[in-house]
Amino acid sequence: MxxxxxxxxxxxxxxxxxxxxxxxxxxxxxxxxxxxxxxxxxxxxxxxxxxxxxxxxxxxxxxxxxxxxxxxxxxxxxxxxxxxxxxxxxxxxxxxxxxxxxxxxxxxxxxxxxxxxxxxxxxxxxxIFVLEPNPSEITGYSLLSDKLNNDASNIAGVLAALPIERQKEIEDTLTQYASRLPERDIHRVYAEKVGKLGKDAMLYCDEKWGESGEVFTVDARAMSDGTLRFLAILTALLTxxxxxxxxxxxxxxxxxxxxxxxxxxxxxxxxxxxxxxxxxxxxxxxxxxxxxxxxxxxxxxxxxxxxxxxxxxxxxxxxxxxxxxxxxxxxxxxxxxxxxxxxxxxxxxxxxxxxxxxxx
Missing domain, CATH: 3.40.50.300 (P-loop containing nucleotide triphosphate hydrolases)
Structure with a gap:
């Protein structure tokens, strides 16, 4: 070190x-x-x-x-x-x-x-990895990848490319911390492959609102800059x-x-x-x-x-x-x-x- x-x-x-x-x-x-x-x-x-x-x-x-x-x-x-x-x-x-x-x-x-x-x-x-998260770049689709970009633009691609068990383990940790970030209940943070060829991915978040506990799914485009930066830091630490x-x-x-x-x-x-x-x-x-x-x-x-x-x-x-x-x-x-x-x-x-x- x-x-x-x-x-x-x-x-x-x-x-x-x-x-x-x-x-x-x-x-x-x-x-x-x-x-x-x-x-x-x-x-x-x-x-x-x-x-x-x-x-x-x-x-x-x-x-x-x-x-x-x-x-x-x-x-x-x-x-x-x-x-x-x-x-x-x-x-x-x-x-x-x-x-x-x-x-x-x-x-x-x-x-x-x-x-x-x-x-x-x-x-x-x-x-050495110098992380400079750019929330505006994280909001889009990203190619599957085995290495995080310095601007964290490919969070979704890195998570979705992981072996299933490792992906679930990391997404559980992301959810554990992210659920304590906002003034509402984040039920799950995850990434999924998209498109016919499955070579791209998007970052998603399931949120619970109100007494009914109804779950709403939003993608990275609807997440706050602070949330995206936090997820970028966590993803770097975990991958x-x-x-x-x-x-x-x-x-x-x-x-x-x-x-x-x-x-x-x-x-x-x-x-x-x-x-x-x-x-x-x-x-x-x-x-x-x-x-x-x-x-x-x-x-x-x-x-x-x-x-x-x-x-x-x-x-x-x-x-x-x-x-x-x-x-x-x-x-x-x-x-x-x-x-x-x-x-x-x-x-x-x-x-x-x-x-x-x-x-x-």
Whole structure:
């Protein structure tokens, strides 16, 4: 599993480190750098899957032109992977001028171990899945598929293509959580093949209204954006390969604040059951309050340096004034009032520079 991501001159970042746990929360104001972290993960997934670096950068927000923090012309991304209690350090360096991607092992690896290490690193990087649900794309018919799209447009096709028993198991779990989402009774969430050839599928929901308990069937076109986003997140958790890293930007977009605890429960429970690490970016105070103080060690704050403007990442528990801040209210309240970012800009944080030997 990926346990650390280090960014150097990547987009708005100078130097920063993100620590990844089974459930990691990335918070921060608009334009603080949260989405840039997810872009870095997507870039690593792309190149591990065989896409060349230039094309990969062109598919990410800002394209090649904004891949580095100016005036720099190159960036570096390091990852730390822990598998079977063995640590693997790996990084990529890219120069915009010569369009050259270099692969580096910061820790010397014996030649006879190189192939095995490379395979394990690539497997973990390919296991990154950045989910950006697009409700307007989910509402249509989708082709049967064995892999979820990043915009979740093919939820129906993924569910309908599953073996019958696995499909029912997943649909039961979707129903279990979705039935607690709206102010009415969702009786069943499911997908069915449609058309003469049965190569397409549609997502459906059976709802109960009124005292009669009559069931009404609606398809994805009649579902709310919040419901579709929730089903997209659940489907990703339930269908991604075990050992994956699921990253979601603005995870609670479209959710009512009273349902924040339900989303958090799903992320924790299903993620743990299926050994999927989850990284979510948010600035929703309701979700932050639902976390509780026990989650403080797993919250990272993205913020901009008030002098240089570069993005930084700071563990919430490393903020010197955190006890005083928490005495003023919950994490959600502190975030809403901007007190966390204000405390970070009051004085520079002490930073430890690690010297490492890099073998090229």
């Amino acid at each position: 990926i346990t650390e991501l280090r960014l150097e001159n990547w987009k708005s970042f100078g130097e920063a480190t993100l620590y990844i746990d089974p459930l990691s929360i990335l918070i921060g104001t608009n334009a603080s750098g949260k989405s840039n972290v997810l872009d870095a993960l997507q870039f690593l997934q792309n190149i591990a899957s065989g896409m060349n670096a230039k094309n990969s950068l062109e598919t990410i927000r800002g394209g090649l032109e904004w891949a580095t923090r100016r005036p720099n012309r190159s960036f570096r991304l390091d990852v730390v992977i822990l598998e079977s209690n063995i640590r693997y350090d790996y990084c990529v360096q890219y120069s915009v001028d010569d369009l050259l991607l270099r692969n580096v092992f910061p820790v010397k690896i014996r030649e006879d171990e190189l192939d095995d290490a490379t395979q394990k690193i690539c497997k973990n990087l390919r296991g 991604l390969p075990e050992g994956s890293l699921l990253a979601i930007d603005e995870v609670d977009n479209g959710f009512h604040p009273s349902r924040a605890h339900l989303l958090l429960e799903a992320l924790q429970t299903i993620g743990k059951q299926r050994n999927i690490d989850v990284l979510v970016a948010t600035h929703n105070p309701a979700l932050l309050d639902a976390l509780g103080t026990e989650f403080v060690p797993f919250v990272t704050v993205a913020h901009r340096d008030s002098i240089t403007g570069e993005s930084k990442l700071t563990l919430l528990e490393d903020i010197e004034q955190l006890p005083k801040l928490l005495a003023q209210g919950t994490v959600g309240k502190l975030s809403t009032q901007g007190l966390i970012e204000k405390s970070l800009n009051m004085k520079p944080l002490n930073q430890t520079v690690k010297a490492e030997l890099y073998v090229h």
